[in-house]
Amino acid sequence: MVSNLPDSEWNISESTLIEVLARAVEAHPERPYVRCEAGDITYAAFDRAVSHLAHRLQDRVSGKDVCVFLPNSLAFLAGYFALLRARARPALVNINTPSAGFDKLVSAFNPALVLTNEAVDGFKTVGLSDADVIALAAETEGAPTPKFDPVGSEDVCAVMFTGGTTGLPKRMVHSHSAIGAAMDRIEWGWPTQGDDVWLPVAPFTHIYGYLMGVTNPILRAGTLVIPPRFQPDLIVDMLVENRVTIFGGGPPAIYQALMAATNFPNANLGGLRTCPGGGAPFPVALHEQWKQATGLTIYEGYGMTEIAPISINTPHDGDRFGSAGKPCPGNTIEIVDLETGETVLPAGEKGEIRVRGPHMMEGYEDDPAETSATLRHGFVYTGDIGMLDDEEFLMITDRKKDVILHKGFNVFPREVEEVLLTVPGTQQACVVGLADARAGEVVIAFVMAGEGVTNGTLDAHAKKHLSAYKTPAQIVVADILPLTANGKLDRLALRNQAQERFGTPS
DSSP: OOSOOSOTTOOGGGSOHHHHHHHHHHHOTTSEEEEETTEEEEHHHHHHHHHHHHHHHHHHHTTSEEEEEOOSSHHHHHHHHHHHHTTOEEEEOOTTOOHHHHHHHHHTTOOSEEEESSOOSSSOEEEOOHHHHHHHHHHTTTSOOOOOOOOOTTSEEEEEEOOOSSSSOOEEEEEHHHHHHHHHHHHHHSOOOTTOEEEEOSOTTSHHHHIIIIIGGGTTTOEEEOOSSOOHHHHHHHHHHTTOSEEEOBSHHHHHHHHTSTTSTTOOOTTOOBEEEOSSOOOHHHHHHHHHHHSOOEEEEEEETTEEEEEEOOGGGOOOTTOOOEEOTTOEEEEEOTTTSOSBOOTTOOEEEEEEOTTOOOOBTTOHHHHHHHEETTEEEEEEEEEEOTTOOEEEEEEGGGOEEETTEEEOHHHHHHHHTTSTTEEEEEEEEEEETTTEEEEEEEEEEOTTOOHHHHHHHHHHHSOGGGSOSEEEEESOOOBOTTSSBOHHHHHHHHHHHHOOOO
16 A cells, blocks of 8 residues: 555555445445535445445346446446446446447447436446435435445456547456555545545546546545536536535646636635646646646646556645656656667656556457557556656656657647747647648647737747747637547547648648
8 A cells, every 4th residue: 555544454455446435434424425416415325325226236237247328427426336336347438429439339348238317229228317316325214235245356346448539449447456556546646634525527437537536535435526517617616615625627628627717716716725637738837827826736647547547746746847747656657769669768868658557457358459569568558758857757748649740850749839828818729740741741730719819929939939840830729629528639630620721731
């Protein structure tokens, strides 16, 4: 165990998530666990509903894959924990997955059931809503508690999927022990308190949203506030009204949207203590803007579905803007050359990030080719480019596949984006490459900005601060930039927009 939980004899990595929940229920049965539009529910009432739901489902799901296709909700949590208790394999699918993509993805693993509140054709479904969970807790009060076979630490805790912005998402399994190790490292990096109030916005089906919304709030029996939807003004109001202490914000776009909300400047966020961030590298300008507006630091972490967290900026490290923190205890991070992936580079040199740790995946299910490409020499090859400094702080530059090759020079999109974001009024920036017959690729920038920010302003600023080969050939100022289902800037959509707008230069 690497965190500092009060009971030093409790090793989370050797426990199951069912045991973690049981400890919370035993210690604080009447503490509010979830607050949502349908009402509040205590730890004891939630546990009761989970047990009776699991009892109703177990004959149909034990030992089988079950697709959880629900939004962030009390229903998601109850359904998920019920499946664990019934010894099923919960497969977590983002609720924003388009119907065609959903059919293709879910057909690939043929679940016994789909747990959902949506209309889903072609699969056996069980409907579940927040109101159903609250009603089940009420109607089973005083009823005998169903008994279940014990769940082991190496049993399946979650079946997860990669983002899938290109092709069919890859499927991987995490055991209870692997998830326990991940929880332990989150608690090490961002220590919690018993009276914490959490508000996550990242999807529970994403590894970051899963750790910040499903697993870690129950470690000290925290209270979880679940917004009905992501609407910046609503989130600000809920942060204030619930005296939220931990805001599981997620990627940069979430924090940028909050600061653009009309009620943000006058919001009393005095309850906030910890503001983690992850899912994409944070621009230094965004760090500075949030710190100036709230007095708080966004503590950036780094991870991926295959292994998370990898590194974390912690409160005792101070402000390390532009860094994704140091390796979590028990993790090894190395920077290797881009050509072979085998030569370990010294501090200060950029290369591909590879990592290993006790909570890494064992492989992609039914995909040996992708497994062998990602798992090499005992490491997960992340596909991210970065470097370590002399103190072992990790700086993430870009995705390997996003680097733009312009006239033989590597252009790292994040460097260009950071420069554009220093223009006052600029809120978001995304830089992509467009194929060019003579230059290989040219640099195209998409910028979301307020009134007064023009192409000319941005172009002049870029030329002043960037080398000629890094300066965008075209800058598009837009009212809004597209996001993926996980709240990240959608580079694939913007590459397609660049192709449509500017074609392929001759």
